[in-house]
Amino acid sequence: MTTETVLDRTAEVDLTNCDREPIHQLGEIQPIGFLIVLTADWMISNASANTPDFLDVDERGLIGRPATDIMTKEAIHTLRNRLALLRGADALERVFRMALQDNGKCFDIALHMSGSRIILEAEPSSEHDYGDATGTVRGMVSRLEQAGDMPAFFNEGARQVRALTGFDRVMVYRFSADGSGEVVAESAKGGIGSFLGLHYPATDIPKQARELYTRSLLRVITDINAEPVPILPATDEYGKPVDLSLSVLRSVSRIHIEYLRNMGVGASMSISIVVEGKLWGLIACHHYSPRCPSFERRSVAELFAQMFAMRIEARERKLIVEYERRARDISDQLLGAVASDETLLNDPDWLSQILTSAIPADGVGVWINGNYAFSGLTPETGEFARIIQALNTTAAGRAYATDHVASLVPPREGKESHIAGLLAIPISRTPRDYVVLFRQEIIRSVRWAGDPHKPVEYGPNGPRLTPRQSFEEWKETVVGRSQPFTDSEMRVAETLRATLIEVVLRLSDEASAERKEATSRQELLIAELNHRVRNILSLIRGLIRQSKPADGTSIEDFVKVIDGRVHALARAHNQITDDHWGPAPVKNLLEAEAAAFLTTQKDRLLLDGPNVLLNPQAYSTLALVVHELVTNSVKYGSLSVETGEALVEWSVRDNGDLHFCWRERSGPEVAGPPQRKGFGTTIIEHSVPYDLGGTAKVAYAKEGVRADFVIPAKHVVQAGDIAGTRIYLPDAPHTPVEHASRLLHGKNVLLVEDSLIIALDAEDLLIRLGADRVNTEASALGAIAAIETEKPDVAILDINLGDHDSVPIANRLAELEVPFIFATGYGEQSQLPDHHKRRPVAQKPYTLASLSRRLSELLGVGEEA
Incomplete structure (x- = not known):
């Protein structure tokens, strides 16, 4: 911000405007x-x-x-x-x-x-015979080494620099992670007050100044009132000014001069403290009249500051090494203890004691496969579910920490929590399981050197911030934050993560072996076949119900729509069974759809992407989506005219997600989104997010429709066979039952179902049974969060939710005394957990009669109510 700089007076102003000032030019x-x-x-x-x-x-x-x-x-x-x-x-x-x-x-x-x-x-030259500079530094460092702890070490450093340079005040200034700083040591002459313990906002030191501090370690300003001397000519032959980044005589920013003048400082000097290649802090020197230590003394002070930084690094590293060594011992103890007694993992208090002895915390929460356990000071169950849901948006396979939980999960109105910090240790990728360490809120008072929230004032150098004229102490109470987790604690968390994953994998392998020995192959095949047949029947029934014709639609057109959708599923099913019910190629699905609709012009569907496989669930979902895209394009879009074409591109992102893009071109001009959204549009826009946990975005541009889908990596990478929880289904009476249209009148129903089409069909049935509102969730995490947001009157839980089950939801509903029934596509070989064996169970596919019967039994009312 030189005097020629012009800033927009309507823009929001803070000291980051200084970041645009070319202080090196x-x-x-x-x-x-x-x-x-x-x-x-x-x-x-x-x-x-x-x-x-x-x-x-x-x-x-x-x-x-x-x-x-x-x-x-x-x-x-x-x-x-x-x-x-x-x-x-x-x-x-x-x-x-x-x-x-x-x-x-x-x-x-x-x-x-x-x-x-x-x-x-x-x-x-002002020093004609300075003496032995090396001996001077050696003596200064020797006195440093005698300091017992870090505060004494910092104080000795400030005292040594002041004795060498003669400044009125010398401070050791340490930066925090957010860029703000604190005066941690000070040596000053009497009668000028003290800055010790004061904080300064990050904006006091512009970004480019921090960069220069790491390149040029010493900066001196001998007289803030001295008139700067121009360099002639001002630019080189290319019209560029001289780069003074490393200059020892570089002139001073007008804004910085104003800052020092407001402090009453006449001269200053700063020496960078660089630790492990990063700007750790500064040795800041102030004088209340002009002062110019000789270049030789300044050079000695710079050398001392480098030795000072090396000693800081050595002391901090010694503490970190000792801490991390102790944490590794604890990690080894954890592994050894579980190896001899795996039931210890079911004891959250024991696990909490082990983990908090390595990383100090006030409580521990564990979330595995939708099951949760707590020890110590932790959030409420609903808040914990919201936190886990938010953690799923962070980087997979990496510990995550914050000292401000509200920035991750905004607090709900009327809900207060004493939890302010957390460190989440993921112990699996799919599903996301976590061990979470919690820290309580620490309310503390921070002493600032003047109010850091300063109003804007327009001065001769453009917008600047005031007041920095008194620098009187200004206190601010900080709430909602905990003690931050250190870099060293994060490294220990990664060590513990590796240990916990090893434990989980070992127990998983042992459990898998036991299951294989306990269950015959025939029982598994029968249960799996029964499950798939029931789900397919439910899916087809839902397709028929949701595809009901609009007024004026002929029965032939209705049959044609149903036939197309069922055939799309059949083509996908054939491909999956050809691959032994394993992952199947995306390209084959597209080629099959093109062959079905564009028998003589298959080249109008342009395919571009690598050889990627999808698991059966994702393959079936994408088959329906592609079918609807092709059908719409043949009817109304680019494939409805001879010159039009559709381009399909897919690629795998770095995190393993599949990006799938459908783009139409050279067809009729698109007038905009459809005025009426039918079931086909619902399939396109909601199947991938609902069934697969991905994203879908459809744009109706004039030149053609574009649809982008992201399918999560867990559907792209082949997964091992996972048998669902088996439950026992009592025989249902086969006599026809009339439904009660007011059975659920005025009730809020929670429906947990991981298939969008089956969920839509079930929603319609529940509305017909009189439900006031149906809240649908596809996962245990979302369901528990929904329960905590609004308690339902009754619930229907699909037992098998893909890679986990609904038992944690059932546990929470039981705690809240909310009536619920289970639903399943498995056969009678399945068994409920012991504490839920007496719960009513509805078999899929859902029917109005079966739901009416089960809900009547659950609510204890007659079906004619």
Whole structure:
């Protein structure tokens, strides 16, 4: 933000506007020395306007002359040798007490490269016999080592720099993860107050200034009222100003001068503390009048700061290594204990004790296959379900932490929670299972150096923020946050994750072996066949019901629509059974659909994608979607005219998800979304999100319809056979039963069903039975969250929800005393869990009579009620 910068006064303003200021290209230097820019062949291309004040230069001036005209051969020889020592893009060489001319004047010189140009900066030498700089630093570091703890270490560092440089105040300033900073140590002369413990917002140091701090470690401002000296000419032959990123004399931003003036500071110096390649903090020096330590002393202070940073790194690493070693021991103990007694995993209090001894926390929640358990201070069940649902949007296979749970799951109105932080350790990918460590809210007061929420004021340098004129202490109470989880604790969490996954996999393998020994192949085949036949019957029945014709539609057209949809499923089923009920190729599905509708013009359906397989559930769902897309296009879209075509592209993303795109072109102009959305549109827009947990987006552009679908990775990667929970189904009476149209009058019904078409059919039946509202969910996680949001009056739970079951939902409904029935497509070989054996069970496919009968039994009313 130079004086030429113009900002929009209507825009929101904060100190991030300073991020746009080119502070490394201000074109000026401080007047304590001079600057010369040399080409690779030592010709002078630029120089500060005050160079003649320091060097004897004749009337011919400087620009365009060789350096040998104004410097001795000995000086140039020394400078060339120093340049040869430069290593790295941000290297800087120093020469102290060196004569550039024969007049005897000595200078302290800094040399660095900026692109192909040589930047030479010089200040008059003020230290004629400084002494042993190496010995000085060695003595300073020796006193540092005597500090017992980190606060004493920081204080000693501040004291040593103040003794070396003579500034009125020297502070050690440490950055937080959010970019704000805190004064953790201070050495100051008496009577000027203290900044110790004060916080400064991240916006006080612009982004580009932080970047420069990591490149150029020392920055000095000798007099805030000094008039800067321009560099002439202002630009090079390409019209670019000189890059002063590494300059020791670089001029000062007008905004920063205003900031220091508001603090009452006359001169300042900052030295970067870089730990493990990152800006850890600063040694910040203030003086209340002009002050210019010699270049040699500043260089000694910079060297000391580097040693200071190395000692910080060593001390912090020692603490981290010891902590992580202890955590690995705990992890080994966990693995060993479970290996000898696997029932320990069913004891949440034992697991909590083990985990919190490695990572301090106030409570632990476990979510596995929709089942949950708690120990210590944890959220309510409903809140836990919402948190798990939100965690499923984070990166898979990686621990996640936050000290502000409300940023992940906004709190519900009227609900208060003392939980503010969490660390989630995923212990599987499909389904997402977690061990979650919780931390309670810590209400604390933060002392700021002035109000960080400052109003806008328009000054001579554009928008700026005020007040930073008093820097009086301003307190802010921080709520809703916990103690943050450290990087070291996150690394320990990853170690524990690997251990827990190993335990889970080991137990899973053992359980699988036991199941195979306990169950014969014939029983599994019969149960699976019975399940698939019942689900297929339910699916076809739902297709027929949902495809009911509009007024004026002939029975022939209705039969044609039903026939097309059933045949699409049949084609997909044939492909799946050809592959032994395993994953089948996407391309085969498309080619089969093209052959069915475009027998003589199959080349109008353009296919482009890799050889990708989908599991049977996803394959059947996509078959219905593609069928509806092709049917609509043949009737109304690009495939309805001879010149039109449809392009189908699919690809696998980095995370394993399948992106499937349907795009029509060269067909009739699309007028917009359909005025009436039938069942076909419902299949296109909702099947993939509902049945598969993916996304669907349909756009009706003028040039043609475009539909994009994302199918989650769990359907793209082949999965092992998973047998559903087997339940016992009592024989239902076969006598016809008339339904009660007011059986569910005024009731809110929860329907848990993982198939969209079956769910739609069941919804219609429940409405016909008088239900006031039907809330449909496809997963245990969504269902539990819905229960906590609004308690239902009655519920119907599909036992098998794909890769998990509905037992956790049943447990929660039982706790709330909500009546419910189970539903299943499995046969009589199936068995309910012991504590739910007496629950009513409805077999699929749903019928009005069977639902009426079961619900009447459940509610204890006559069917004519």
